Amino acid sequence: MLKLEQLEIDNGGFLMRADFVVPAERKIAVIGPSGAGKSTLIGAIAGFHPVVRGRLVWRGDVLNAVEPGKRPVAMLFQDGNLFPHLSVAQNVGLGLNPDLRLTAAQSEQVSNAISRVGLASMADRKPAELSGGQQSRAALARVLVQARPLLLLDEPFAALGPALKNEMLDLVDELVRESGATLLMVSHAPEDARRIADQVVLVEGGMAHPPQETGGLLDNPPPALRDYLG
Numbered sequence: 162m163l164k165l166e167q168l169e170i171d172n173g174g175f176l177m178r179a180d181f182v183v184p185a186e187r188k189i190a191v192i193g194p195s196g197a198g199k200s201t202l203i204g205a206i207a208g209f210h211p212v213v214r215g216r217l218v219w220r221g222d223v224l225n226a227v228e229p230g231k232r233p234v235a236m237l238f239q240d241g242n243l244f245p246h247l248s249v250a251q252n253v254g255l256g257l258n259p260d261l262r263l264t265a266a267q268s269e270q271v272s273n274a275i276s277r278v279g280l281a282s283m284a285d286r287k288p289a290e291l292s293g294g295q296q297s298r299a300a301l302a303r304v305l306v307q308a309r310p311l312l313l314l315d316e317p318f319a320a321l322g323p324a325l326k327n328e329m330l331d332l333v334d335e336l337v338r339e340s341g342a343t344l345l346m347v348s349h350a351p352e353d354a355r356r357i358a359d360q361v362v363l364v365e366g367g368m369a370h371p372p373q374e375t376g377g378l379l380d381n382p383p384p385a386l387r388d389y390l391g
């Protein structure tokens with residue numbers, strides 16, 4: 162369970178508030194207008210923005226002062242952050258060891274993650290030799306190999322066309338179910354939330370509202386959400 166207890170987050174002077182609980186193994190979409198604070202919220206959970214009030218608690222442990230690399234978190238951004246001079250296998254291996262000196266067992270984990278996202282035949286290619294969708298898969302494999310219980314996605318598939326994006330969302334859904342991870346995913350698209358999320362956190366004007374059931378919220382949006390959905 163992830164608890165955001167009366168959190169106040171500072172992102173370069175922008176203050177963001179949140180006070181809610183995410184039960185274990187839940188899939189949450191974080192939606193809301195541009196500039197409302199979605200990335201700030203996710204970034205604070207990952208440890209990139211300081212919590213200036215309240216407590217961030219994961220399974221009973223207070224994370225406020227825990228450095229990003231030591232948090233139970235794997236994060237995927239829109240551009241995937243693949244290194245162009247490294248192969249798919251090396252990029253994925255970075256998820257386990259930044260200096261890429263992997264044990265045999267770790268190399269096996271890398272191979273398994275690459276197979277799991279359907280790139281087994283492309284492990285030696287560089288990112289430029291992959292399509293956009295394949296690059297997304299490689300970035301997802303790097304997240305997968307870290308085997309962290311809390312998965313944070315910040316508009317990871319926004320650059321993909323609708324069919325490919327849906328394919329990636331379905332793959333994330335499968336992987337999250339298999340691993341029992343908890344998912345928080347920022348998206349601009351309500352249809353993404355419907356496709357993958359049990360619940361939605363609506364962020365508006367520096368305030369993250371408690372999660373609500375996806376169908377109910379999107380079918381009967383409150384005024385702030387109605388304005389955003391248009």
Ligand SMILES: Nc1ncnc2c1ncn2[C@@H]1O[C@H](COP(=O)(O)OP(=O)(O)OP(=O)(O)O)[C@@H](O)[C@H]1O
Pocket residue numbers: 172173174175193194195196197198199200201202364
């Ligand atoms: N480094 C920074 N310094 C100061 N203010 C910042 C910084 N980064 C972001 N902000 C401000 O914080 C607010 C929230 O930004 P954030 O990126 O969290 O919004 P968002 O909801 O993710 O937006 P978008 O949907 O456009 O990505 C914005 O008003 C933004 O201008």
